Amino acid sequence: MNSSVPNAAPDAATGLLGSLVSSLTPTNIALYTLLAALLPIVYTFTVSTLNDGKPTKDGEPPVPPYWMPFIGHAFGLVAGQEKMVAKYRKVDGKPGGPRTIYAFGQRIYLLTDPAAVSLMYRKSRTVVFDPLIELTLAQLFGGPPSAFKALAPGLPGVDQTGLEGKPEWCKLVHAMYVRELNPKTPSLENMTRIFVRELSAQLEENVPAGGEYMEVDLFAWIKKIMFPASGRALYGKKLRLTDELARNFWHWDKAFLQLFKMYPDFMIPGVRAARQAVTDELIRWRMEVKELRDQIADDVLWEENFGARLVRDRVKLTEMVLAEDDHQAHAAIHLSLLWGLEANAIPVASWVIAFALLTPGVLERLKEELAMCVETPATSASWPTFDVDKLGKLPFLNAVWQEALRLGTASISPRMVLEDTEFGGYMFKKGGMIQGLNPVAQIEEEYWGKSVATFNPDRWLPYPGEDAATAARRVREYQTRMRPFGGGLSICPGRHFAGQEILATVAVMAMGLEWKTEGIRAPDIDRSFFGAGGLPPKNDVRLRVRRAQ
Numbered sequence: 001m002n003s004s005v006p007n008a009a010p011d012a013a014t015g016l017l018g019s020l021v022s023s024l025t026p027t028n029i030a031l032y033t034l035l036a037a038l039l040p041i042v043y044t045f046t047v048s049t050l051n052d053g054k055p056t057k058d059g060e061p062p063v064p065p066y067w068m069p070f071i072g073h074a075f076g077l078v079a080g081q082e083k084m085v086a087k088y089r090k091v092d093g094k095p096g097g098p099r100t101i102y103a104f105g106q107r108i109y110l111l112t113d114p115a116a117v118s119l120m121y122r123k124s125r126t127v128v129f130d131p132l133i134e135l136t137l138a139q140l141f142g143g144p145p146s147a148f149k150a151l152a153p154g155l156p157g158v159d160q161t162g163l164e165g166k167p168e169w170c171k172l173v174h175a176m177y178v179r180e181l182n183p184k185t186p187s188l189e190n191m192t193r194i195f196v197r198e199l200s201a202q203l204e205e206n207v208p209a210g211g212e213y214m215e216v217d218l219f220a221w222i223k224k225i226m227f228p229a230s231g232r233a234l235y236g237k238k239l240r241l242t243d244e245l246a247r248n249f250w251h252w253d254k255a256f257l258q259l260f261k262m263y264p265d266f267m268i269p270g271v272r273a274a275r276q277a278v279t280d281e282l283i284r285w286r287m288e289v290k291e292l293r294d295q296i297a298d299d300v301l302w303e304e305n306f307g308a309r310l311v312r313d314r315v316k317l318t319e320m321v322l323a324e325d326d327h328q329a330h331a332a333i334h335l336s337l338l339w340g341l342e343a344n345a346i347p348v349a350s351w352v353i354a355f356a357l358l359t360p361g362v363l364e365r366l367k368e369e370l371a372m373c374v375e376t377p378a379t380s381a382s383w384p385t386f387d388v389d390k391l392g393k394l395p396f397l398n399a400v401w402q403e404a405l406r407l408g409t410a411s412i413s414p415r416m417v418l419e420d421t422e423f424g425g426y427m428f429k430k431g432g433m434i435q436g437l438n439p440v441a442q443i444e445e446e447y448w449g450k451s452v453a454t455f456n457p458d459r460w461l462p463y464p465g466e467d468a469a470t471a472a473r474r475v476r477e478y479q480t481r482m483r484p485f486g487g488g489l490s491i492c493p494g495r496h497f498a499g500q501e502i503l504a505t506v507a508v509m510a511m512g513l514e515w516k517t518e519g520i521r522a523p524d525i526d527r528s529f530f531g532a533g534g535l536p537p538k539n540d541v542r543l544r545v546r547r548a549q
């Protein structure tokens with residue numbers, strides 16, 4: 001009888017299992033499955049809530065609570081980075097605390113503190129943009145894999161197998177940017193001169209002679225005037241910068257953020273066709289002008305086939321690294337510069353002009369200042385010209401430009417971490433992505449005061465009673481809170497041209513035109529475009545304008 005005792009436990013277990021199995025009705029199976037599915041979610045949320053505000057065990061920035069393992073904070077990110085960042089930008093009531101979020105297993109570090117972003121830019125050996133060039137080229141510019149392969153040699157963080165000994169396109173092109181786009185270079189001066197000439201030509205074509213006012217939708221109208229003018233300053237006259245091309249360009253540009261979030265281009269109505277139309281024109285243009293490239297002397301800074309020497313040299317360099325008939329790849333690489341040129345500077349110029357025209361008192365002050373550097377005044381038959389160097393030194397014009405940049409841009413600096421890197425008191429792990437979220441500090445009340453959302457150029461000038469040294473210190477500090485052109489090795493190489501063309505456009509439009517603006521205010525800024533550089537308005541504004549009499 002005793003022999004049955006050792007079997008008592010298995011019997012009990014079998015009995016328990018048996019009763020469990022016999023209780024497995026369809027309802028209970030569903031319940032247990034639900035519990036099993038909920039367990040990791042509840043666990044993840046509980047643990048991440050308990051750790052909220054603390055660095056991770058590797059010393060990374062704190063991770064805000066999240067529910068879903070692996071998926072992490074992805075849905076919040078897709079719903080809108082601006083909203084997500086607004087939620088996380090403060091730690092313990094203070095702005096600027098960095099955060100770590102997860103999206104489908106990818107670590108993303110969000111930096112909103114201007115000092116931390118500056119430190120990030122200084123780590124440009126291990127924190128780099130380069131691995132993101134592949135995504136940018138394919139998703140935004142429609143480049144085939146061969147386009148990225150041509151650009152890849154020498155890029156840090158990019159597999160170099162099979163690329164040994166190939167020309168380092170990106171390094172060579174950056175040297176060109178320095179030679180052609182830096183201040184005081186003959187190329188930059190010349191490009192600005194061509195821009196002003198083309199701007200006047202556009203105004204001549206689009207503003208009727210005679211004293212009649214016409215109605216314009218301001219932002220759309222500035223696009224119409226500036227798109228061909230700046231396009232010709234860089235790409236010459238053979239690229240057909242027609243209204244139709246501009247329409248396609250802006251239709252594609254509107255989808256920029258969706259494309260960057262990896263939406264397939266064919267799913268966004270009309271975008272693939274619009275981009276292809278612009279690409280096709282770049283293909284046609286290269287076919288038309290390419291035979292001439294070796295007949296143009298190296299010291300010619302601009303001529304009508306290729307435009308600026310920068311573009312001519314970029315065409316030659318790209319021909320060195322791509323098959324001649326890989327037309328889509330050539331064009332995608334040229335499209336990237338055309339986009340950099342047009343897509344940011346024009347919206348920003350529009351904000352400078354809109355704020356200047358529609359903020360009481362600003363236009364009058366600007367005109368008084370601009371009168372000091374007019375070279376040839378406006379007449380009813382010609383457009384004014386200015387000494388562009390002097391424009392760059394006018395305090396009020398520059399204050400208007402800085403304030404419009406502060407409110408009208410939202411440029412982020414995405415970077416990949418190549419090696420574990422420490423800065424600002426935290427560790428950033430290899431493989432993580434860092435988002436330098438400059439736009440957050442630009443509109444943070446703690447940094448700019450209660451009037452943060454108001455266009456107030458006077459904040460960039462000495463306040464009444466403030467001595468010059470204190471004002472200069474304060475303005476320098478303001479400048480560290482704004483990074484509209486990014487920073488580090490990938491800082492925008494076109495920023496000096498952008499500054500000159502925008503100041504020249506404002507000067508010509510302020511002194512060469514008369515505006516009727518009574519009762520009209522600057523439109524609201526569409527901040528949902530967060531992350532894409534120049535911001536659009538929520539609505540355009542209709543104004544009346546005529547030539548200065």
Ligand code: HEM
Nearest residue numbers: 340341344345348411413484485486487490491492494498
């Ligand atoms: C107000 C106007 C402009 C703004 C706000 C702007 C903003 C930016 C930003 C934020 C970046 C990325 C920087 C980073 O990752 O840290 C960038 C890159 C770039 N921009 Fe601009 N930009 C402007 C005008 C221009 C113009 C006029 C040109 C051409 C002449 C240009 C050409 C480029 C190019 C080629 C790059 C890529 C640089 C690289 O390959 O590393 N941009 N820009």
